[in-house]
Amino acid sequence: MTPCFRRPLFGLLLASAAIAAAIAAAFAMPAAADSLRGTNDLGIVIERAVGRLLVVETSGRKALAEVAGLGDLSHAAAVFSRDGRFAYVFGRDGGLSKVDLLTATIVKRVMQAGNSIGGAISQDGRLVAVQNYEPGGVKVFDSATLELVADIPATYGDGTARSKVVGLADAPGNRFVFTLYEAGEIWVADLSDPARPALRKYPDIGRQPYDGLVTPDGRHYIAGLFGEDGLALLDLWNPDAGVRRILGGYGRGEQPLPVYKMPHLRGWAQAGGRLYLPAIGRHEVLVVDAATWTEVARIPVRGQPVFVMAQPDGRQVWVNFALPDNGFVQVIDVPTSTLVRTLEPGPGVLHLEFTPRGEQVWVSVRDQDRVRVYDTGSFAEVDALPADKPSGIFFTARANRIGL
Amino acid sequence: MRSPSPRGLLAAVLLAAAVPAPAPALADDAPPPGRRAALLHMLRQDCGACHGMTLKGGLGTPLLPADLAAKAPDALADVVLDGVPGTPMPPWRALLTAGEARWMIDRLREGLDR
Numbered sequence: 001m002t003p004c005f006r007r008p009l010f011g012l013l014l015a016s017a018a019i020a021a022a023i024a025a026a027f028a029m030p031a032a033a034d035s036l037r038g039t040n041d042l043g044i045v046i047e048r049a050v051g052r053l054l055v056v057e058t059s060g061r062k063a064l065a066e067v068a069g070l071g072d073l074s075h076a077a078a079v080f081s082r083d084g085r086f087a088y089v090f091g092r093d094g095g096l097s098k099v100d101l102l103t104a105t106i107v108k109r110v111m112q113a114g115n116s117i118g119g120a121i122s123q124d125g126r127l128v129a130v131q132n133y134e135p136g137g138v139k140v141f142d143s144a145t146l147e148l149v150a151d152i153p154a155t156y157g158d159g160t161a162r163s164k165v166v167g168l169a170d171a172p173g174n175r176f177v178f179t180l181y182e183a184g185e186i187w188v189a190d191l192s193d194p195a196r197p198a199l200r201k202y203p204d205i206g207r208q209p210y211d212g213l214v215t216p217d218g219r220h221y222i223a224g225l226f227g228e229d230g231l232a233l234l235d236l237w238n239p240d241a242g243v244r245r246i247l248g249g250y251g252r253g254e255q256p257l258p259v260y261k262m263p264h265l266r267g268w269a270q271a272g273g274r275l276y277l278p279a280i281g282r283h284e285v286l287v288v289d290a291a292t293w294t295e296v297a298r299i300p301v302r303g304q305p306v307f308v309m310a311q312p313d314g315r316q317v318w319v320n321f322a323l324p325d326n327g328f329v330q331v332i333d334v335p336t337s338t339l340v341r342t343l344e345p346g347p348g349v350l351h352l353e354f355t356p357r358g359e360q361v362w363v364s365v366r367d368q369d370r371v372r373v374y375d376t377g378s379f380a381e382v383d384a385l386p387a388d389k390p391s392g393i394f395f396t397a398r399a400n401r402i403g404l
Numbered sequence: 405m406r407s408p409s410p411r412g413l414l415a416a417v418l419l420a421a422a423v424p425a426p427a428p429a430l431a432d433d434a435p436p437p438g439r440r441a442a443l444l445h446m447l448r449q450d451c452g453a454c455h456g457m458t459l460k461g462g463l464g465t466p467l468l469p470a471d472l473a474a475k476a477p478d479a480l481a482d483v484v485l486d487g488v489p490g491t492p493m494p495p496w497r498a499l500l501t502a503g504e505a506r507w508m509i510d511r512l513r514e515g516l517d518r
Contacts, residue, residue, distance in 0.1 A: 075457075
């Protein structure tokens, strides 16, 4: 390039920049290219006592924004739109809120029940289902508009009583699977035609089913039973085979210990062809062979397990506990089925969430108003973020996973 | 009637010194101020895990004043201590004294937001 070209080119560049700036100013363009961003390293932390959530970023390990006005967020949970931009937050007070993570605003909020416990998003991302305690049932909403699409009352017995609904999860085929706590039934709702949900009911699954999960491949639905030792298994590839009991009588002959907090099955732990599940009233994690559905091991742990969660790579399983052991987290090595580490993040460990590929785990420590971040390889604490009574932590990678 | 021996008298005096002055049973059992904040925290955060953080109910029954008004406080305290067999309500006796359970019931009956 010769010098005689340089000046005109520079002038041209200047002129283009000026034109671009003028266009930008004229249209008040909100985002320059360098402020665009993806959402796959975003997530939310529920601040349950103040009805607020933090929009967080796992790459920089920081809170980007707060979103307030979400109502009663005790036991709040969330799912994500398939583009990873919106969180659907399910509040205890029946509020369903659609939150834009990029603008940190509530796009829409509906009060859809009196007492609610969580929800799920359909395989195609178009439907959001909420499980309700009061009135007992499932309501399904259009994920774009939050308009009601279907209302499924959880009636049982003579048809007048309504059961609390627990364990709602999405399954392939735009189905939602859920469990009726009082009725002891599993229902599969096929919403291929959202206006006409097709229901299939499985009665007599066992006493007091308290939660459920869909396995990562979307094939099996498992409901945990509080009222008896065992779990109920439904093979969604063979729905005519019905529900069968697995691990029946796993605590036979033992006096159950008090359960000061109900375990959660959501956040499945499947690793190495095995499923890791909390025992009820026993300070053990049950290990189940996911091919034969028989018990292969029990791992004694510090207390009553609440969440038993596998790292995304399946190498380790992390466990937190009910009172009086809720200050601890224990880590199970999958190949050897042994405990390899006990951490003490602090009192009130309510939830944990792995980064999408599992190099770090975020742990909410309610009574210290902290979210602690650990390296899953070295177990070193790499960061701690302030948060007001943090409970659930949900990252957008859930958008791409069946059953979350 | 025999008069108390000097040794017996001494024992009685020592015993009287060791035992605190009689007080109403409840006041005697009530948790010290330092423990009360922890119990209130427990009511919302741990009882709230099942009964809802605002205590309007969840998997467990509602625990608002109107829900408890017709029930005997001591019976409710027994439910806390012994649990309800056949339901998820656990016995809290390992974590709470009888006085603490009764004090928590009293707080629920008057309402935590009062």
